Amino acid sequence: MTDESRYDTDALLAIMARLRDPQRGCPWDVRQDFDSIARYTLEEAHEVVDAIERRDFDDIRDELGDLLFQVVFHARMAEEAGHFAYADVVQAIAGKLVRRHPHVFGDTRYRDAAEQTRAWEAIKAEERRARGDVLSDSVLDGASRGHSEWQRALKLQELAATVGFDWPGPGPVLDKLDEEMAELRAEFGRAVAVPADVARIEDELGDLLFVAVNLARHARIDPARALRHANAKFERRFRAMERRARERGLDMAQLDLAAQDVLWDAVKAAERGAH
Numbered sequence: 001m002t003d004e005s006r007y008d009t010d011a012l013l014a015i016m017a018r019l020r021d022p023q024r025g026c027p028w029d030v031r032q033d034f035d036s037i038a039r040y041t042l043e044e045a046h047e048v049v050d051a052i053e054r055r056d057f058d059d060i061r062d063e064l065g066d067l068l069f070q071v072v073f074h075a076r077m078a079e080e081a082g083h084f085a086y087a088d089v090v091q092a093i094a095g096k097l098v099r100r101h102p103h104v105f106g107d108t109r110y111r112d113a114a115e116q117t118r119a120w121e122a123i124k125a126e127e128r129r130a131r132g133d134v135l136s137d138s139v140l141d142g143a144s145r146g147h148s149e150w151q152r153a154l155k156l157q158e159l160a161a162t163v164g165f166d167w168p169g170p171g172p173v174l175d176k177l178d179e180e181m182a183e184l185r186a187e188f189g190r191a192v193a194v195p196a197d198v199a200r201i202e203d204e205l206g207d208l209l210f211v212a213v214n215l216a217r218h219a220r221i222d223p224a225r226a227l228r229h230a231n232a233k234f235e236r237r238f239r240a241m242e243r244r245a246r247e248r249g250l251d252m253a254q255l256d257l258a259a260q261d262v263l264w265d266a267v268k269a270a271e272r273g274a275h
Contacts, residue, residue: 012068013086016076034077041070053228099123118162139163150224153213170218177215180208240267 019029044067051059075086100123102108103116110116121142128141139162143155160166167173184204187197216223241263245252252260 012072013076016069016072020076020080029073032073032077034074037070037073037077041067041074044070049228053225096127099127114162121159121162148224150213150227153210154217154223157214157217167214167218170215173211173215173218177208177211180204180211184208237264237267237271240270 018024019026022030044063048060048063048067051063071089072086075084075089079085098105100120102119102123103110108119110119121139124142139159140156142159143152145152147155157166167176184201184207187201187204190197191201213223216226241260242252244263244266245255250259255263
């Protein structure tokens with residue numbers, strides 16, 4: 001396999017099989033299992049999202065390849081254990097897409113997007129019943145525990161909204177956010193007089209974050225995407241602070257908070273001036 005122009009899916013599967021060969025393969029690849037590889041699968045998915053955010057299409061191509069390799073890796077381990085093979089993965093997703101889109105691949109017609117969403121969840125519920133999954137007949141059964149907690153919160157809220165349990169707009173959500181912030185402030189206030197009750201603070205902070213996700217949903221903003229942007233902004237500004245400190249011969253660790261805030265404000269002002 002020296003001519004890269006000839007690589008295709010079959011070649012990738014053959015490469016994976018060779019990497020996992022106990023006698024001729026790569027020792028690192030051979031000793032991996034589902035548990036050890038799972039974190040790399042998550043990392044590769046996040047790197048795809050990062051490349052998309054940056055609109056770096058060469059990087060998107062490469063990161064999608066890395067993510068595909070994760071699929072192939074898991075499928076190879078499953079095949080070795082006699083569970084399923086890569087072809088079964090393809091068959092499963094193709095069948096699922098056709099089954100869940102009767103309005104595209106059949107004669108079903110939906111009045112609007114809301115009806116389509118309800119039908120989608122009903123189809124998924126029927127699939128779970130067919131698999132023998134234990135259901136509680138709750139609309140929330142469709143919220144997978146495989147999501148990040150940000151995404152699971154969003155999914156729970158979306159599912160509850162399908163039966164009308166939802167605020168009518170962002171205004172009441174903002175009011176609820178103020179209410180949760182007040183409750184969190186009260187808990188921190190109690191901690192001044194008595195030892196902090198970490199469980200109570202965690203509970204109130206969780207409520208605040210849950211409402212923040214709901215606010216993002218009403219604004220039609222992906223909360224995980226918003227947090228990625230906030231992380232990137234903080235990292236960009238903090239690195240700029242460090243550069244400014246070095247240029248002035250200063251050690252960030254030796255500056256008090258007031259001096260660090262001066263650098264932070266200068267970085268923010270420079271960003272505003274650049275726009």
